[in-house]
Amino acid sequence: MASTSTTAGRKDTEKKEELFQPVGQAVEDISMSGGPATNDESRAADDDGPQPVDEVESLCMNCHQNGTTRLLLTRIPYFREVILMSFYCPHCGFRNSEIQPASQIQEKGAKYTFLVENAKDLNRQIVKSETCDCSFPSIALEIPHQRGQLTNVEGLLTEVIDDLSENQPVRKHTEPEAYQKIEDLIAKIHDMLDGKAFPFEVIADDPTGNSWIEMFPGEPHTKWFDQEYARTAEQNEALDLVNADEAQTQEEGEGEKAEPMSDDEVHTFRATCPSCLRKCDTHMKLVDIPHFKQVVLMSTVCDSCGYKSNEVKTGGEIPPKGRRITLKVDDPEDLARDILKSETCVLTIPEINLDLQAGTLGGRFTTLEGLLREVYDQLNMRVFTESYDSMDQERVDRWRKFLGGLQDAIDGKINFTVILDDPLAASYLQNVYAPDPDPNMTIEEVERTEEQNEDLGLNEMEV
Structure with missing residues (x-):
């Protein structure tokens, strides 16, 4: 029985490794099988075969010698194209892998919430861009934005354990109280990885809209939920989409009091295009829906980039139910x-x-x-x-x-x-x-x- 269990465990591990590989390993494997792209002909290779990998000589920030960065443009199912980057220095052995979006900043930010209910859910892939914050509300854990990653739920939690454990031996003697709190948090994360804390939520919040948690068709919103939101002036400034003066002007514009609207009148005011961030016109009109309430129809058209948007806003007090x-x-x-x-x-x-x-x-x-x-x-x-x-x-x-x-x-x-x-x-x-x-x-x-x-x-x- 023990031999059977060991064999089954080995098969599960091999299957897991087959389904998910670290970014660097994925780029390395494709590079070994397909080779780097050296001309336009190699870039036009069949899409079903290995994708071309570009190799660029770059400076190692560890030993300041020249190493090699491999770049792979690939597409993630149900998401979009991304760039996988893997750096290796043959002089000091330093390695680094990260992911960057191949598309522009999206019109709105995105927040994804995923409910981990079983061990299989730990393998859900996560695209975490350099502007994304990830959190696990059940243990009050928040992972601030850092380098871009292509990982999964298990990988994200394992990396947290590695980071928290790094200075624990020293902290045990210099800061015993902090040491114990961190040990308690590490124990909770181990329970989550071992299946003792199911179910729990993982949230990826990215103001650029370029992060994502893997989903499958037909999943209910109680398990996988995504929400788009308009960026604040501070977020636009942090992303270098506007400068400080423009951000202040945007805040002041959002804070202006709107004049009372009549049913027959169309109001027009200046706004900021969410696509190109230039000034554009937004039109508003009150419409009375029979047997319901008044709503506001909003239409935005940008003459600079052609962006168009139509939305409906409801008003009035918040009902008790x-x-x-x-x-x-x-x-x-x-x-x-x-x-x-x-x-x-x-x-x-x-x-x-x-x-x-x-x-x-x-x-x-x-x-x-x-x-x-x-x-x-x-x-x-x-x-x-x-x-x-x-x-x-x-x-x-x-x-x-x-x-x-x-x-x-x-x-x-x-x-x-x-x-x-x-x-x-x-x-x-x-x-x-x-x-x-x-x-x-x-x-x-x-x-x-x-x-x-x-x-x-x-x-x-x-x-």
């Missing part, structure tokens, strides 16, 4: 119903495993068909344009099945259920029988969870 709207779609005419999905709303269609997270697509006021079509276009473009070449056949088939079900819903070929779950009760779905009740629609008030109140900042709000 959230709202869940459920509609059974059994007629193609239901697809023409007006829908307002706020930024805080989670949209779910269980029949096709669609979970549209809060913050995804921002606020939208459109028809049900229009919203589903926009979701389809976004996913189809992201998956089959940005990530198709690097996906295995199983994932390709899974995505095709999911998008096929979504297309059937858009075409009215299947019956399905739409659920709008909004903790701020700021979303709306048209009742075509109004003011009478809709037989296919149920609206219920639900209590917000403590986590939702925390995410919305309601726990710190003083009234």
Whole structure:
């Protein structure tokens, strides 16, 4: 039995090493098999074969002799292109590996939350750019931004243990109190790695939007959750997107009081384009949705770079409870119903495993068909344009099945259920029988969870 267990353990280790390799090792392996790119012909090699690795002679910061940096441009499935860098100095043996995004800074920052529920989840890959902060709320551990990394949850925690343990022998005699606290934290991390602390959350927060935690199609928002957010003036300044004077002007502009708006008037004010950071116009108009409330339609157009954005903002006081709207779609005419999905709303269609997270697509006021079509276009473009070449056949088939079900819903070929779950009760779905009740629609008030109140900042709000 012991021999069988040892063999199984060895196979698990070999499988894990096959699925995940350190950045430096990945670049080294591809370099050995494919060789460095020396001309344009090698760069045009078949995409299915080893990608070309560029070798650059560079200065070693350890011994100040010349070493070699290998650069590999690769694509991460469901994410985007990145540059893997591996440095080695033959004189002193110093090695260093890191990752950098191959794309520009995104229009918005991104925050990813992943729930680790079992040992398999420890292998989820994490793209951690040099501007990303990672945290583990259950043990109050925050990893500040540093060099870029391509790692996984286990690797991130193991590196924390190595960093914390480095000066522990000295700290035991010079700072015994700090030594004991760090030992307690290391013990908690070991429990997380050994499976004694499941489940726990890992959060990656990156104002550039270039970090990511691996996801798979159909995962519920309770396990994998992403949220986009607008950067603050301080974050733009820290990223060198604006200088200090521009950041101050942006803060002052955000803090200006808006004049009262009338229903028929379109207000225009100067704003900062989130794409090129030049000044552009944002248009606002009040719209009264029957049997609901007034909302603000916002449209931004940048003449400099062509950026366009349309969003809907709801106003009014924060209600004491959230709202869940459920509609059974059994007629193609239901697809023409007006829908307002706020930024805080989670949209779910269980029949096709669609979970549209809060913050995804921002606020939208459109028809049900229009919203589903926009979701389809976004996913189809992201998956089959940005990530198709690097996906295995199983994932390709899974995505095709999911998008096929979504297309059937858009075409009215299947019956399905739409659920709008909004903790701020700021979303709306048209009742075509109004003011009478809709037989296919149920609206219920639900209590917000403590986590939702925390995410919305309601726990710190003083009234």
